[in-house]
Amino acid sequence: MKNMILEVGAYVDALRPIIYIPHNDFTSIERVIENVAQEEFDIVEFNHGYGYVDFRTKLPKTNCSLSEFLRYADDISNEPRFLVLKDVHGELGEPEVQALLKSIAMKNLYKEDFYCTVFILSTSLVVPTELESLMTILEIGAPDVSDIEELIKDFSRVQDIDIEQSIIDEMTLSFKGLSEFEIYQILNLAYQSNGEITAEDKSLILREKEQFVKKSGMLEIINFQEDIDDIGGLENLKAWLRRKGRIFNHLDQAMKAGVDIPKGLMMVGMPGCGKSLAAKATAKLFNVPLLRLDIGKLFNVPLLRLDIGKLFGKYVGESEDNMRRALKTAEAVSPCILWVDEIEKAFSGIGDSGGGNSVTTRLFGTFLTWMQEKESTVFVVATANDISSLPPELLRKGRFDELFSVNLPNKEERRRIIDIHLTKRQKNNLDIDTIKIVKETEGFNGADLESVVRDAIENLYLEGRDTLTTGDLLDVVKETKGISTSLKDKISQIKSSLEKFDIKPASRMDE
Numbered sequence: 001m002k003n004m005i006l007e008v009g010a011y012v013d014a015l016r017p018i019i020y021i022p023h024n025d026f027t028s029i030e031r032v033i034e035n036v037a038q039e040e041f042d043i044v045e046f047n048h049g050y051g052y053v054d055f056r057t058k059l060p061k062t063n064c065s066l067s068e069f070l071r072y073a074d075d076i077s078n079e080p081r082f083l084v085l086k087d088v089h090g091e092l093g094e095p096e097v098q099a100l101l102k103s104i105a106m107k108n109l110y111k112e113d114f115y116c117t118v119f120i121l122s123t124s125l126v127v128p129t130e131l132e133s134l135m136t137i138l139e140i141g142a143p144d145v146s147d148i149e150e151l152i153k154d155f156s157r158v159q160d161i162d163i164e165q166s167i168i169d170e171m172t173l174s175f176k177g178l179s180e181f182e183i184y185q186i187l188n189l190a191y192q193s194n195g196e197i198t199a200e201d202k203s204l205i206l207r208e209k210e211q212f213v214k215k216s217g218m219l220e221i222i223n224f225q226e227d228i229d230d231i232g233g234l235e236n237l238k239a240w241l242r243r244k245g246r247i248f249n250h251l252d253q254a255m256k257a258g259v260d261i262p263k264g265l266m267m268v269g270m271p272g273c274g275k276s277l278a279a280k281a282t283a284k285l286f287n288v289p290l291l292r293l294d295i296g297k298l299f300n301v302p303l304l305r306l307d308i309g310k311l312f313g314k315y316v317g318e319s320e321d322n323m324r325r326a327l328k329t330a331e332a333v334s335p336c337i338l339w340v341d342e343i344e345k346a347f348s349g350i351g352d353s354g355g356g357n358s359v360t361t362r363l364f365g366t367f368l369t370w371m372q373e374k375e376s377t378v379f380v381v382a383t384a385n386d387i388s389s390l391p392p393e394l395l396r397k398g399r400f401d402e403l404f405s406v407n408l409p410n411k412e413e414r415r416r417i418i419d420i421h422l423t424k425r426q427k428n429n430l431d432i433d434t435i436k437i438v439k440e441t442e443g444f445n446g447a448d449l450e451s452v453v454r455d456a457i458e459n460l461y462l463e464g465r466d467t468l469t470t471g472d473l474l475d476v477v478k479e480t481k482g483i484s485t486s487l488k489d490k491i492s493q494i495k496s497s498l499e500k501f502d503i504k505p506a507s508r509m510d511e
Ligand code: ADP
Pocket: 230, 231, 232, 233, 234, 270, 271, 272, 273, 274, 275, 276, 277, 278, 383, 417, 420, 445, 446, 447, 448, 450
């Protein structure tokens, strides 16, 4: 908070005319502005509910439109003043509003005795090109660990309750990513329910966080059953996940011991070989929610109808703003897994002479910077089939903790996958010779093998029999075209692009 006051104060002193603060917790930002203003600046507020409002008392003064409010502010006076405009992002494209903001900004910069700094507080960041040069965007991060700890302690002092230090430590981590206002609300809710704050209240935090995800719209919480034992093969990947899982499950201790917070994992390679399965298994292993980023929604259109050129419309940065909000939401829910499925669809073609376009490039920039700087406990799991269309920066060391290549399952892996799917359906009898089936299924992926098991069991049922035999499975294998046949060109393209990169195999080679 102190740093924020200094930063905002410095911008005001430097006569920055319009300061845009994208945030959803207006209460704490208002406190900062009030602190900067002190006795020196009068503060007037505009909001859509009441028009012109007394900033300090919140009493309505005059019901007016934004233009009327700005015209009034432009006319008056030499008294130093802050204008606080709330949620006006929708009007910033209007010529009249732009002209008035420009006029105020110019007077602030060049007219003697005219001091008027405009603050725009808004949940969305939308910057029209016409105002770009006059606006300073001030991104305010969520409170850090020490701020959060202080907040909890303050709360316990004010309410006169004791909270154990170990609970404070745990809660501090769970609260990461939430704003001051949101933290205060959850503490209050927990306190109101039984007059104390205990370890049980952690589930309350999680429930509240899930609400944020639902509201954000760009992320989806995935519910699933699978765990790491449902993955056949991919032993290197599984061993790595188990290690990181041990860290993630004891983050507080691990961090105190100097261990880095795990950042993320990227899996590239053949479709239908267990990448999505591994994303789910990670969430199960780490004991955290799985959020899937819907890339299509970042652009406000379904992925299939994505016409990026057309989206580059009225406002600069609409898609990046969506991306930023999605990432902030993930931080608010952290610890969590953020699953970016088929990441190549979002970021392909960047840097090509023809295909690269500025929206995707900037979107990619936003994502990379976030990946690089993130200190939160959002563990990113990115999956991709085709590595050749991915920008190389994404694959560079330091972005993800590890990159794994996923290939078609080898013999031993095929045996295990068949076993898993037979066991799942309670049909794993001793008479089945899986080795025979493995021999006939070269070039099949995990999804093909699953469908062999599924279809054989369906046939069995329809024929009114009980015991599944090797022959039943082999009959289906004969009828099935594995992915290497059905998508021959695609599979050989993925194979050759994988060979060009030196990426750790997810499978153990000696199997
Ligand atoms: P992708 O690699 O394209 O993300 P998925 O993980 O979605 O593939 O696999 C599709 C389905 O195929 C899974 O839900 C699972 O039933 C089966 N499958 C694929 N790979 C494996 C595997 N290694 N072990 C067990 N089942 C698998």
